[in-house]
Amino acid sequence: MRFSHLYSPPSDATPRFAALISAADGSLTGALFVDELLDEAPRDLQEFLESDPVTQRRVRDTISVALKSGASLTPPAEFSVGPAILRPPAIIAIGLNYADHAAELGLDLAADPTIFGLWPNSLAADGDDLSWPETLSAAVDFEVELGVVIGRDVKNATVETALQSVFGYTVVNDITARDIQFREQQWIRCKSFDGFTPVGPVVVTSDEIADPQNLRLLTTVNGVVFQDSNSAKMIRSVAELVSFLSQGITLKAGTLISTGTPAGAGFSREPKVLLGEGDTVVVTIEQIGSISTTCHVTHEN
Incomplete structure (x- = not known):
C-alpha cells in the first residue's frame, strides 16, 4: 500500500491519513481517506504505526475491501499532498x-x-x-x-x-x-x-x-x-x-x-x-x- 497525508480540500489546514491509489501505469487515480472508512481511525501514519497489530491489520483490510468493492475514490483535483512523514520520533x-x-x-x-x-x-x-x-x-x-x-x-x-x-x-x-x-x-x-x-x-x-x-x-x-x-x-x-x-x-x-x-x-x-x-x-x-x-x-x- 501507499500511505500519505493529504489536505482535502487542498486549502485545508489539517492533513488527513490516506491511501493513495494508482493505476497499472503508475498514474495517480485518487485517494481513500482512512477516517471515511473507519470509526476511530488513526489520525496519521505515526499513530497507525504505534497502534497494535490488530488495529493495523484492520486498517489494511478495510482499505483492501473498499478497493475490491469499488469504493469511490477522492480524485486528485480535490486534495493536495502533505509530507509523507509528520511526527517521526527521530x-x-x-x-x-x-x-x-x-x-x-x-x-x-x-x-x-x-x-x-x-x-x-x-x-x-x-x-x-x-x-x-x-x-x-x-x-x-x-x-x-x-x-x-x-x-x-x-x-x-x-x-x-x-x-x-x-x-x-x-x-x-x-x-x-x-x-x-x-x-x-x-x-x-x-x-x-x-x-x-x-x-x-x-x-x-x-x-x-x-x-x-x-x-x-x-x-x-x-x-x-x-x-x-x-x-x-x-x-x-x-x-x-x-x-x-x-x-x-x-x-x-x-x-x-x-x-x-x-x-x-x-x-x-x-x-x-x-x-x-x-x-x-x-x-x-x-x-x-x-x-x-x-x-x-x-x-x-
Missing part, C-alpha cells in the same frame, strides 16, 4: 554512504557510517516552495536519498533480521547549505533549516519493494539530469544500516532513516550548480515516486 541521516559522493566532496570514508540527526521543522511536502534568506547561505544543494520508515520498535537487530522491522520506503531530498556544512563541525543545522527535508509523496509498504538495493535514484534541476544512480551502489545496505543503528539503541516505530546520496550533487561540479531563485528540483526513486520543490531566495534576514 530522523536519522546517513552521510557518505555512496563512495562516489564522498569522493566528489573530497571527504574521507570512515570505518563506521557517518550519522547525524535532522530536526522535524525541516520536513516538507511534494510541491512545496522552499525559501531561504540570501544571508543564510549562498550554496544550497540537493541530494536524492532513499528514506526508510521503521515499522516497529527494534533493538539489536541482526543484518539478517533488520528488514523485518522496516514498514516502508519513501523519497527524501536532503537539501544542504554546503557553505555551512564545511564551516561547522557537525551537519545538523546545515540540513535542518525550515523546509530543507522534503519527503514523500508516499510511504510505500515494504511488501511492494522486492529489493531496496535495486532502486534507481534520479535528480533533475529545471529538467536537467544531475543525479542518476542506483541504491545497489550503497556502501552499507538498508539492512546493515538498520542493524548498526539499533545496536544499544531502540529505534522507535515511525523513525525515518535517510540513507545517503549518490554522486552528482551540484556543489561538487565545476562550475558549481547551486539552487537559486525559481529553480525547481525534482528527486525521484523508482517504484516510490517523485518530490518537486521550487526554490525562492529572499532578501530578508
